[in-house]
Amino acid sequence: MTYLDHAATTPMLPEAAAAMTALLTDARAARGNASSLHTSGRRARRLIEEAREDIAAALGARPSEVIFTAGGTESDNLAIKGIFWARRAADPRRKRLLVSSVEHHAVLDAAEWLVEHEGADLTLLEVDAFGRVHDDTLRAAIAEDPASVALVSVMWANNEVGTVNPVKELAKTCAEQGIPFHTDAVQAVGAIPVDFTGSGASALTLTGHKLGGPFGAGVLLLGRDVACTPVSHGGGQEREVRSGTLDVPAIVALAAAVRHAVDHRPEEAERLAGLRDELVAAVRAVVPDVVLNGDPGQSDVYDAPSRLPGNAHFTFPGCAGDSLLMLLDARGIECSTGSACTAGVAQPSHVLLAMDVEPDQARSSLRFSLGHTSTRADVTALADAIGPVVERARSAGLVNMRRAATRVEIL
Amino acid sequence: MRVLAAMSGGVDSAVAAARAVDAGHDVTGVHLALSAKPGTLRTGARGCCTVEDAHDARRVADILGIPFYVWDFAERFTEDVVDDFVAEYAAGRTPNPCLKCNERIKFAALLDKAIALGFDAVATGHYARLSLVDGQPELRRSADDGKDQSYVLATLRPDQLRHAMFPLGGSVKPAVREEAAERGLMIAEKPDSHDICFIPDGDTRAFLTKHLGERPGSLVDDETGAVLGAHAGVHGFTVGQRHGLGLRVPAADGRPRYVLSLEPVSGNVRVGTAEKLGVREIVATAPTWPSGAEIAAGTRCVAQVRAHGGTAPAEASVVDGKLVVRIDGELRGVAPGQAVVLYREDAGGDVVLGSATITATS
Numbered sequence: 001m002t003y004l005d006h007a008a009t010t011p012m013l014p015e016a017a018a019a020m021t022a023l024l025t026d027a028r029a030a031r032g033n034a035s036s037l038h039t040s041g042r043r044a045r046r047l048i049e050e051a052r053e054d055i056a057a058a059l060g061a062r063p064s065e066v067i068f069t070a071g072g073t074e075s076d077n078l079a080i081k082g083i084f085w086a087r088r089a090a091d092p093r094r095k096r097l098l099v100s101s102v103e104h105h106a107v108l109d110a111a112e113w114l115v116e117h118e119g120a121d122l123t124l125l126e127v128d129a130f131g132r133v134h135d136d137t138l139r140a141a142i143a144e145d146p147a148s149v150a151l152v153s154v155m156w157a158n159n160e161v162g163t164v165n166p167v168k169e170l171a172k173t174c175a176e177q178g179i180p181f182h183t184d185a186v187q188a189v190g191a192i193p194v195d196f197t198g199s200g201a202s203a204l205t206l207t208g209h210k211l212g213g214p215f216g217a218g219v220l221l222l223g224r225d226v227a228c229t230p231v232s233h234g235g236g237q238e239r240e241v242r243s244g245t246l247d248v249p250a251i252v253a254l255a256a257a258v259r260h261a262v263d264h265r266p267e268e269a270e271r272l273a274g275l276r277d278e279l280v281a282a283v284r285a286v287v288p289d290v291v292l293n294g295d296p297g298q299s300d301v302y303d304a305p306s307r308l309p310g311n312a313h314f315t316f317p318g319c320a321g322d323s324l325l326m327l328l329d330a331r332g333i334e335c336s337t338g339s340a341c342t343a344g345v346a347q348p349s350h351v352l353l354a355m356d357v358e359p360d361q362a363r364s365s366l367r368f369s370l371g372h373t374s375t376r377a378d379v380t381a382l383a384d385a386i387g388p389v390v391e392r393a394r395s396a397g398l399v400n401m402r403r404a405a406t407r408v409e410i411l
Numbered sequence: 412m413r414v415l416a417a418m419s420g421g422v423d424s425a426v427a428a429a430r431a432v433d434a435g436h437d438v439t440g441v442h443l444a445l446s447a448k449p450g451t452l453r454t455g456a457r458g459c460c461t462v463e464d465a466h467d468a469r470r471v472a473d474i475l476g477i478p479f480y481v482w483d484f485a486e487r488f489t490e491d492v493v494d495d496f497v498a499e500y501a502a503g504r505t506p507n508p509c510l511k512c513n514e515r516i517k518f519a520a521l522l523d524k525a526i527a528l529g530f531d532a533v534a535t536g537h538y539a540r541l542s543l544v545d546g547q548p549e550l551r552r553s554a555d556d557g558k559d560q561s562y563v564l565a566t567l568r569p570d571q572l573r574h575a576m577f578p579l580g581g582s583v584k585p586a587v588r589e590e591a592a593e594r595g596l597m598i599a600e601k602p603d604s605h606d607i608c609f610i611p612d613g614d615t616r617a618f619l620t621k622h623l624g625e626r627p628g629s630l631v632d633d634e635t636g637a638v639l640g641a642h643a644g645v646h647g648f649t650v651g652q653r654h655g656l657g658l659r660v661p662a663a664d665g666r667p668r669y670v671l672s673l674e675p676v677s678g679n680v681r682v683g684t685a686e687k688l689g690v691r692e693i694v695a696t697a698p699t700w701p702s703g704a705e706i707a708a709g710t711r712c713v714a715q716v717r718a719h720g721g722t723a724p725a726e727a728s729v730v731d732g733k734l735v736v737r738i739d740g741e742l743r744g745v746a747p748g749q750a751v752v753l754y755r756e757d758a759g760g761d762v763v764l765g766s767a768t769i770t771a772t773s
Contacts, residue, residue: 323528326439326480396527 013212019251049161051255072207161294162311171200191263213257277337420464423536504672504748560632628678651744689741695767
């Protein structure tokens with residue numbers, strides 16, 4: 001099996017799996033609720049606080065800034081809704097959300113929910129052909145009416161095309177106006193250097209299963225001075241921002257994964273970038289008209305790569321993405337067509353459309369993403385399969401979508 | 412063979428896929444997403460293509476141990492089936508969308524894609540029997556008279572049927588449900604889908620009014636020319652329809668009145684008594700022949716003019732590329748836009764000879 005979908009989820013690191021199973025199977029260790037006052041409770045709480053400190057240390061944050069959540073979607077919702085509510089409560093003029101047009105749906109849909117239910121105004125920040133948000137764009141959007149901006153959210157690195165944003169610059173622009181800046185760093189942590197305090201961000205989302213930790217465990221790093229109204233209410237855990245009994249084994253495993261991913265990031269990123277470049281070259285050699293989407297990955301953004309090291313995202317002209325995926329899957333190669341809705345239908349990616357990619361091209365795209373279990377054999381397997389697969393998918397063409405593209409052009 | 416099983420999420424296509432697996436084929440399941448905005452849950456028992464149906468199909472594929480994908484045919488379905496459906500009604504005809512879906516989606520767009528991707532056949536849960544006789548496809552009625560779907564498959568050409576597979580053709584529905592239960596498929600008791608999948612509430616007139624707006628016209632007595640009432644559009648009516656005419660004044664003779672014809676330009680819906688519904692000759696366009704063989708002039712056959720019922724012995728010929736069918740006696744409720752399907756006149760009367768779209772009746 002050739003697994004090239006690490007950006008969707010990556011297998012748990014052995015360190016994280018060991019930490020988690022140890023706690024799940026040890027009756028004494030698994031006994032306490034971290035909010036309980038007795039010995040078992042204190043033991044559980046100690047494990048939580050150690051995990052909190054480890055994560056804070058690994059990501060340049062203070063322990064008090066680590067809010068444990070159930071994952072990326074919850075962290076994004078908490079940041080977008082919670083900070084919006086708090087900002088508007090402090091000043092009712094603050095109704096504007098400035099959000100990049102290439103965000104994950106966890107950010108976009110949370111923002112759109114605020115538009116529909118809370119009277120927010122949403123401005124989608126345009127991106128360039130690589131999918132990157134420029135500081136000029138943000139400045140212009142803020143300048144329209146700085147006092148009305150509730151929150152800015154721009155992802156650290158894009159999950160589909162891998163382009164890295166100039167987060168530090170964007171955060172600085174927001175800081176100049178006293179506007180909170182949230183960044184979804186789900187794909188960035190463990191792949192490129194992430195320093196929360198150094199970035200100047202007010203809030204940062206990360207999740208366990210993208211970096212070798214467990215599913216269902218994530219973090220919102222929330223600056224100490226950033227007000228955030230809770231989305232769910234209850235026992236008042238996590239600075240009273242995120243109520244709910246903490247999942248001790250998952251959080252301990254998450255911390256183990258973050259530690260490992262951050263500690264080994266320099267050499268692992270270099271290894272993956274090397275493999276990725278081989279993969280891109282191999283695909284180009286077999287499919288000469290393939291288009292690599294996103295930043296070419298040959299420059300730096302603040303001393304870090306301009307593209308996620310494990311990401312390769314292509315358009316295969318004349319091929320339907322779902323055909324390619326099925327043909328590769330039948331050959332034991334697993335990848336992704338990009339975003340999928342609940343019915344599992346491949347829609348043209350909003351990220352690519354925002355990059356001004358034509359709808360037909362957008363539907364002809366595949367993402368290959370490498371991670372800690374990837375080897376050269378994976379690249380070789382793809383190189384061997386991609387030629388015949390593309391040839392066959394091309395003969396099937398865009399049979400079920402050509403008319404769709406025409407319709408989009410009319411609109 | 413490599414078989415692509417079209418899986419709606421219902422019991423029939425599930426068992427069809429299971430039988431294809433049992434037959435030793437290399438089966439891949441595909442659910443066609445036919446609506447751009449699928450409902451999240453079934454509304455009543457009628458709809459299909461909801462997120463829940465896709466889920467049911469996925470769970471069946473899990474149990475069968477076959478790969479499963481959802482393919483988006485929503486745009487094609489909208490243009491080739493839904494838009495066609497609306498346009499046909501607007502033109503005063505009565506289309507059959509299931510037939511169109513088979514002709515243009517399942518055994519055209521989907522089949523073409525399947526073949527190109529390396530599959531040998533598309534399997535569906537249709538109730539019709541298909542075999543090769545002397546190398547030519549032979550399409551026959553289902554073993555289950557009540558479920559027979561040969562009428563909506565008769566429009567398929569030999570090149571389509573050669574790559575089609577109907578594993579349920581020899582079965583009756585209760586046996587299929589029983590088999591689904593024995594196989595542990597959780598959809599064994601799922602209600603049958605009825606009517607038109609893209610009109611989940613079954614209110615065709617409201618659906619058409621939403622798309623076409625109100626196009627007021629008159630209900631006219633076919634005999635006297637008297638205006639008997641008003642209506643919101645010819646698209647609300649079908650030839651042979653008796654109920655829902657909204658006539659306030661009873662006929663002078665007190666007998667029920669039926670829709671006899673629709674005139675989309677004037678907006679007139681002509682109504683009259685049952686005997687005026689009788690049709691002796693049908694002219695139908697674009698004939699197709701499942702076996703590839705056009706019928707000889709004066710072929711004795713059984714003609715069927717709607718999906719369920721409406722059969723009569725007849726004699727058919729092709730004249731200037733059109734199918735002319737002379738009914739022995741007469742048939743009632745023959746609506747332009749429907750297909751006339753010819754079956755071989757023999758003991759079983761179940762072999763499909765051909766199909767064509769009804770354009771004129773007299």
